[in-house]
Amino acid sequence: MRRNGLRVWALHLALLAVLASAQFWLSPYLATNLARIMVLAVFAMGYNLAFGYTGLLSLGHALLLAAGMYAAGLPALLWGWSAGPAFIAGLAGGGLVAAVLGLLALRTAGVSFMIVTLMFAQAGFLTLLYFAPVTRGNDGFAVAAASRSFLGFDLSTDTPRFLAAFAIFATGLLVSLALMRSPFGRTMIAMRENEERSRMLGYNPFTVKLAALTLSGLYAGAAGAAYALLFGYVGASFATIQYSILPMLYVLMGGAGTTLGPFLGALLMFALVEAATGLTTAHQFIIGAALVALVLFAPKGILGTVRERWAKWLP
């Protein structure tokens, strides 16, 4: 166990070290995209906490991403908040909306849970459109330069943006790793594996799942806020179903229920889009075919398969 623990921490810290240094050896184009990937990976890590570890298959995570994005972006737009307070507002927004969503949606399970979360997300999207005079609706808005500064650093420039994305990603990754090695993390997995047995052992499935979903919402909120502040745009398109499916794809590709799977999935998906658009105008066909192949031949995702066959110690 102890040896495994060292190996696990070493692997995660090594990945973080490589990522931190990446801005020095990647081209500005790839470094900016790595910052994007890290922000999206935070979203996917949050999705993984709910789906991968706790077994909550949500189709409504776009709502949580958008909650964080608007909770950070609107105060910046309306009252000129700077990046620090705006980010905290985004984090809180994602967590709060997830908690309320959980209170209502967790009365259901399985397919019903998918449908209820989907409906809430759709209602959230329409709400953003309905209050267009405030939210700027479908068009969205650009976040002003003044709100994109943190402790004097301009987050619209390459290095501060990369470092901010890295800091959020590293925090998210280490928290999720620590969580999975904690008793609460094991309770989450117990809910996924056998909810009835967990209940019999004295755990309250509702509170565990609510806590997991709220944590997931904090991650989604952080990602939404980070996207708004680092890339300067807030818009209702992030509340559409597409952004509920994306984290699921990342997680399924990288490996559901693995700490590094969400990042790997987000990274590979970006690489796949880049490679496919370079090859043909029918790039979506290639991406679709790759996903079908993945589901057929590695249903547990890449790291899920690696864990199953070669590295049982992977968290």
Add this chain to the structure above:
Amino acid sequence: MSNGLLHPTRRGLLLAGGAGLLTAALPGHVAAQAAPIRIGFQLHRTGIGAAYGRWYERTTQAALKAINDAGGIAGRPVEILFEDDATDPKRGSEVVDKLTQADGCDLVMGTLFSHVVMGSAPRAGELKVPYLVCSEGYHVASGALNRWTLQPGITDVRAQISTMAPWVAANLGKKVTMVFPDYAFGHDHRDFFTKAVAEQGGEVIAQIAVPPTETSFTRYFPQIPAETEVLYHVMVGPAVLTFVKELGEFYGTGAKPALFGFVDSLEAVDTATPGLEFLEGSHFWEAHPRVKPADAGEHEAAYRAAVGVDDNGASVSDAKDISTYSHMFSTWETLYFIKQAMEASGYAGPADRQKLVEAMEAISDLPYGIERPQGAKRFNGKTHQVFGTQSISQVQGGKLVKVHTTTIEEGLYEDAVDYTTMSF
């Protein structure tokens, strides 16, 4: 040594002559080998903008060929890199990044959908790359964007709508009911038309906002007041056919208000499609009349031939493939605008991007010609927005027939921003 100069050898003469010939040939040689100007095109190849994207690409290819055949830009050949943005704002900003940083384009152009423009413009501003949109949104002139974003190829929706109100009030009626999709595009129409028609002594007596996810409209029609003289509709997307069909069923053969719409609803849609009969006799805004008008300008035929569109606005190779004629000219005109500004500024490469934007801001009058087949334009360097004439067409025998053209002046409004005072 001096002997050599006074009595040149045959080999020396040959060498000198050869060198002279090479030198003489050099400028021509350099011009032929000059690095091409690379223009990145953010294309809606997939997603909800795909029908527009297809025609934006065709029109741009046609303009590119015309420009290169005539010697390129400042003697340099031009090449265009098309990159799909899936009509998505997030991918849009990534595409701006890719075209600029990975592909080394001199500038980026071509975006149509407003939300993609809003999502991409901040990145263009960060990269300090000129970003020329073909979107007709009011976002540029409203001041919401930045010094690097310009719209030189198409009039914005605020001006388009404002110019329609006088004609509608004078010819169709003064009591107007508006039916519009409940998001930004519809809200622009609601706000600008309501104001403009009030200035003409008319009145919007009901505003019916329809959620964009709606697929049937029958429950909204009873909200149309009976005294309505004009029904102003701007539904878009696949719902248009249902909307028109259900509206026809609602009114039946009885009295109905005059209908006025924006052709955005029917871009890439054949007006003779079964189910659209109810539109017969109704009027539409068009920027560039789809069916070639009898009084079309002298360059209209050449433009249609170049982009492969017949006199009915359909593809010459497939009469069922209807163009997005009222929008696609903007890419053609934007490309010629780029040519004009690059040549005026002596643009040599990315280091001159700021100089290029300043040259664009200095442009004002853009006369009618093959460079601007839709009509003459006036560019406002302060608001980064161009203004042109608009048309009103009537559906007659299933075809859009132009009945009125506005002036440029009718669409002008007070500046909401002065981008030239902003830093680069």
